[in-house]
Amino acid sequence: EAGYIEYIKTGKELWDKVRLSEKGKQIIKSINEKPQHEISEECCKILEDIYIDSKPALKYNSEFELLIAVILSAQCTDVRVNIVTEKMFKEVNTPERFAKLSIEEIEKQLEEGKK
Numbered sequence: 240e241a242g243y244i245e246y247i248k249t250g251k252e253l254w255d256k257v258r259l260s261e262k263g264k265q266i267i268k269s270i271n272e273k274p275q276h277e278i279s280e281e282c283c284k285i286l287e288d289i290y291i292d293s294k295p296a297l298k299y300n301s302e303f304e305l306l307i308a309v310i311l312s313a314q315c316t317d318v319r320v321n322i323v324t325e326k327m328f329k330e331v332n333t334p335e336r337f338a339k340l341s342i343e344e345i346e347k348q349l350e351e352g353k354k
Contacts, residue, residue: 253286253289256289257282257285257286257289260285262281262284262285263285296317296318296321297309297312297317297320297321297324298321298324298325299324299328300328300332301332301333303332303333303334304324304328304332307324307328307337308320308321308324311323311324311349322352322353323349323352323353324352325352326351326352327348327349327351327352330348331348
């Protein structure tokens with residue numbers, strides 16, 4: 240639960256930074272005047288400015304590995320995902336290799352990564 244509370248606090252702090260910044264105030268003011276996609280693009284620019292050097296906690300070498308890591312991160316912490324995928328991605332790191340595995344083999348890969 241403590242992790243979720245920190246996550247919520249971080250989200251609120253992020254929202255406060257965005258809405259209190261000059262650009263954020265401009266976006267909020269014009270929210271009814273612009274199409275949603277334009278507002279989204281401006282919000283993304285603000286976030287890029289605020290978090291210019293941030294890196295994801297998940298470790299990956301390809302977009303496919305990132306996809307798998309994100310799916311796994313819904314079930315446990317990013318730290319645990321990195322431990323499990325470090326070993327797994329050495330053997331199974333492409334869609335083609337994953338497609339050849341049975342559910343049991345994927346489960347085995349995940350279990351072996353925990354060791």
